[in-house]
Amino acid sequence: MHVKKDFPNISLGTVYRNLNLLTDIGEAVKISTPDGGDRFDGRIEPHNHFLCRKCRRLLDLELDMKSIDEVNRLAAENFDGLIDSSSTLFYGECSDCIKKS
Numbered sequence: 001m002h003v004k005k006d007f008p009n010i011s012l013g014t015v016y017r018n019l020n021l022l023t024d025i026g027e028a029v030k031i032s033t034p035d036g037g038d039r040f041d042g043r044i045e046p047h048n049h050f051l052c053r054k055c056r057r058l059l060d061l062e063l064d065m066k067s068i069d070e071v072n073r074l075a076a077e078n079f080d081g082l083i084d085s086s087s088t089l090f091y092g093e094c095s096d097c098i099k100k101s
Contacts, residue, residue, distance in 0.1 A: 031058065031089065046085065052094040061090055 022028035031039040
């Protein structure tokens, strides 16, 4: 954690409370991962993510948002409710891990 360098006495609880506050006020996005850990992203415009199964890095995934809008539209047509957004997490092996193999 880089915060510890500037604030050696800061607790992990304080960091997570502030990250959750940033999420609550729309300044960050919380990304839940299958291993139970939450990640936080300061990039709040709609986009998707890639999680490397080897190194556990979470990367932004640049996709054509028109295709994601189409997925949202199809989901809304088949759901008895209101869908206003979606989040997709892709899994695999990042290029750095592939190069190391």
